[in-house]
Amino acid sequence: MKTQQHWEQVYATKSQNEVSWTQQVPEQSLSIIDGINVPQNSPIIDIGGGDSLLVDFLLDEGYTDLTVLDISAVAIDRAKNRLGLRADQVNWIVSDILDFEPDRDYAIWHDRATFHFLTESWQIKQYLKIVKKSIKKGHLIVGAFSENGPERCSGLPVQRYDVSSLSNIFENGFTVNTHFTADHTTPFNTIQNFLFIDFIKTN
Numbered sequence: 001m002k003t004q005q006h007w008e009q010v011y012a013t014k015s016q017n018e019v020s021w022t023q024q025v026p027e028q029s030l031s032i033i034d035g036i037n038v039p040q041n042s043p044i045i046d047i048g049g050g051d052s053l054l055v056d057f058l059l060d061e062g063y064t065d066l067t068v069l070d071i072s073a074v075a076i077d078r079a080k081n082r083l084g085l086r087a088d089q090v091n092w093i094v095s096d097i098l099d100f101e102p103d104r105d106y107a108i109w110h111d112r113a114t115f116h117f118l119t120e121s122w123q124i125k126q127y128l129k130i131v132k133k134s135i136k137k138g139h140l141i142v143g144a145f146s147e148n149g150p151e152r153c154s155g156l157p158v159q160r161y162d163v164s165s166l167s168n169i170f171e172n173g174f175t176v177n178t179h180f181t182a183d184h185t186t187p188f189n190t191i192q193n194f195l196f197i198d199f200i201k202t203n
């Protein structure tokens with residue numbers, strides 16, 4: 001099955017409580033973004049945002065230039081419906097990240113649990129090319145399963161990372177600002193260990 005079909009089917013058949021990645025409060029992402037302390041009109045993009053509540057919290061905090069990109073149109077529709085009129089304050093992009101052609105710069109690029117589905121080296125290279133084009137001066141936040149995390153998610157294999165393997169991928173262009181691991185408790189009370197790295201663009 002093609003990547004897009006897979007995700008459309010997931011979002012068409014499963015509720016938020018039936019998928020492992022759901023967070024009622026995206027604490028780790030919010031703590032990193034708040035710590036960066038960019039002006040509230042800075043462009044922020046959530047890659048593979050799905051119907052994550054991150055965008056709701058960022059709107060609540062007063063950020064005014066938010067973009068959510070996801071391969072699944074169903075996921076984006078779910079997020080839009082949830083936000084109601086507030087959805088008009090967000091830029092929505094339905095695209096495979098590997099086909100994304102950014103036409104502007106972002107101050108913060110956030111990716112929780114999407115990058116780790118790229119398991120082939122050409123995919124990682126393509127992601128790196130796009131992310132470098134999208135951030136001139138800014139932050140790249142990646143949250144991926146750690147070396148203690150699961151080997152699969154949503155029925156798909158994932159690449160797990162430690163600080164060194166994840167920072168090596170982005171070393172040409174980004175340096176590590178902060179990193180930490182955190183346990184995510186899924187809606188079914190299992191634990192998934194994530195590694196978060198906040199990178200700063202250097203060249």
Ligand SMILES: C[S@@+](CC[C@H](N)C(=O)[O-])C[C@H]1O[C@@H](n2cnc3c(N)ncnc32)[C@H](O)[C@@H]1O
Nearest residue numbers: 007021048049050052070071096097112113114
């Ligand atoms: C595990 S979910 C994480 C969702 C959200 N980031 C969160 O933390 O709640 C992975 C998300 O990435 C999206 N996705 C998977 N592969 C993608 C790709 N190649 N391009 C864009 N989005 C993708 C899926 O549709 C899904 O919404």
